[in-house]
Amino acid sequence: xxxxxxxxxxxxxxxxxxxxxxxxxxxxxxxxxxxxxxxxxxxxxxxxxxxxxxxxxxxxxxxxxxxxxxxxxxxxxxxxxxxxxxxxxxxxxxxxxxxxxxxxxxxxxxxxx
Numbered sequence: 451x452x453x454x455x456x457x458x459x460x461x462x463x464x465x466x467x468x469x470x471x472x473x474x475x476x477x478x479x480x481x482x483x484x485x486x487x488x489x490x491x492x493x494x495x496x497x498x499x500x501x502x503x504x505x506x507x508x509x510x511x512x513x514x515x516x517x518x519x520x521x522x523x524x525x526x527x528x529x530x531x532x533x534x535x536x537x538x539x540x541x542x543x544x545x546x547x548x549x550x551x552x553x554x555x556x557x558x559x560x561x562x563x
Contacts, residue, residue, distance in 0.1 A: 451516045454545070455507040457481055457500055458523040469547060469559040473519075479503050481524035493528060500532050508542060519543045 451474040456462050462469075462476045470476070482496045504520055511518040520542060522529050536542050549557040 451475065451514070452519065453477070453507075453511050453514075453516050454519045454521060455479065455504065456521045456523075457503060458521060460523065466559060472562075477507060481522075484525040484528055497528060497531050500528070501535055504532070504536070504542070512541070517541070517543060519545050521545050521547070 452472060453475045454473045455477045457479045459481050461480075462478050482499055484493065484496060500522070504518075504522075507520070508518045518541070522532060522544065523546075533544065536544075545562045548560050548563050550560050552558050
């Protein structure tokens with residue numbers, strides 16, 4: 451089964467059918483608020499929260515014999531620090547939606563990378 455964890459401010463309940471296609475289960479966690487005035491040491495809680503969500507999801511998928519896919523979108527510096535923590539773990543697949551800008555500045559989903 452293809453299970454996706456979405457940690458973002460874009461709730462999958464608002465996705466169109468093309469973006470939902472191919473996923474058997476989608477779990478959603480809102481990306482935490484990141485105070486722009488906090489420094490690295492002050493953001494450890496938010497990074498830990500995201501890593502904990504991913505770890506719990508991965509454990510659940512592995513127990514069920516499924517490959518975990520993660521879509522992490524939010525404040526770039528926080529995402530980078532989360533990605534670095536998992537860069538050597540080949541069992542976790544990070545995926546990202548690719549879009550095309552349409553007339554009027556609207557972005558339309560094209561495919562997953």
